[in-house]
Amino acid sequence: SQLIQEQRIDERVLSHLWHLAACxxxxxxxxxxxxxxxxxxxxxxxxxxxxxxxxLGEAFELFRDNIALLNPSESWVLENLGQERVLIxxxxxxxxxxxxxxxxxxxxxxxxxxxxxGQPINVLGAEFTVERPSYITEYESIFGSNIMFGSTRNAIxxxxxxxxxxxxxxxxxxxxxxxxxAAKVLxxxxxxxxxxxxxxxxxxxxxxxxxxxxxxxxxxxxxxxxLYRKLKAENTTYSDLLNxxxxxxxxxxxxxxxxxxxILEKLxxxxxxxxxxxxxxxxx
Numbered sequence: 001s002q003l004i005q006e007q008r009i010d011e012r013v014l015s016h017l018w019h020l021a022a023c024x025x026x027x028x029x030x031x032x033x034x035x036x037x038x039x040x041x042x043x044x045x046x047x048x049x050x051x052x053x054x055x056l057g058e059a060f061e062l063f064r065d066n067i068a069l070l071n072p073s074e075s076w077v078l079e080n081l082g083q084e085r086v087l088i089x090x091x092x093x094x095x096x097x098x099x100x101x102x103x104x105x106x107x108x109x110x111x112x113x114x115x116x117x118g119q120p121i122n123v124l125g126a127e128f129t130v131e132r133p134s135y136i137t138e139y140e141s142i143f144g145s146n147i148m149f150g151s152t153r154n155a156i157x158x159x160x161x162x163x164x165x166x167x168x169x170x171x172x173x174x175x176x177x178x179x180x181x182a183a184k185v186l187x188x189x190x191x192x193x194x195x196x197x198x199x200x201x202x203x204x205x206x207x208x209x210x211x212x213x214x215x216x217x218x219x220x221x222x223x224x225x226x227l228y229r230k231l232k233a234e235n236t237t238y239s240d241l242l243n244x245x246x247x248x249x250x251x252x253x254x255x256x257x258x259x260x261x262x263i264l265e266k267l268x269x270x271x272x273x274x275x276x277x278x279x280x281x282x283x284x
Contacts, residue, residue, distance in 0.1 A: 035107025
């Protein structure tokens with residue numbers, strides 16, 4: 001039988017449970033309550049794997065790149081801003097989760113980071129797309145007092161030195177074993193018949209990162225040759241998928257009246273002339 005650490009709930013059920021939780025008027029902060037609670041006996045494949053990292057920086061990279069082991073609709077992006085690191089969280093555009101699920105994911109990132117390194121994480125600030133709630137003290141107890149609500153993103157700012165904190169339980173031998181096991185689990189939940197769809201989901205979640213084929217190969221635990229071969233079996237190519245995602249994003253950006261600079265950033269084009277050529281190819 002499958003190990004309990006590798007068993008998964010259908011995401012439709014998970015989303016439905018979160019919507020039921022969001023309807024609870026007695027505990028509007030349920031996402032924060034769940035997120036800040038670390039159950040050491042409920043560590044799944046991903047949690048066990050990142051627990052063997054040498055420091056929080058490596059742990060975050062493993063977590064970000066293999067988050068499909070937890071929830072394929074979640075995505076984290078890391079931005080470097082001088083002495084700060086900004087961790088930006090989002091769900092994929094086509095997924096349906098209420099904001100309490102966002103609260104859980106962001107609170108859980110800090111709770112598990114503190115658990116892994118054995119000391120509190122100094123949060124410099126946090127941003128949430130939701131408007132200022134009535135239970136502000138619950139947010140402040142986790143993220144500190146420097147919180148912006150009604151933002152355009154969900155993000156946590158921390159000092160870059162935090163990523164250098166060592167992991168208490170790190171074990172290189174166990175990390176290797178868990179890495180091999182995680183690769184098998186990822187292969188099971190990312191069948192080759194849906195490879196193109198998986199790559200499109202990755203690109204939509206973070207195009208600047210997953211426009212680079214090597215980053216996609218790392219997340220899917222595939223070599224370039226294997227990825228090319230499987231995409232060929234699905235009658236497509238990596239370039240075709242990138243073109244499809246960019247065209248879809250372009251259509252949405254134009255509908256939203258985005259500026260040219262916003263469009264270039266979303267589509268990850270280096271200059272306007274490259275975008276104009278692509279626009280002519282797509283739309284005539």
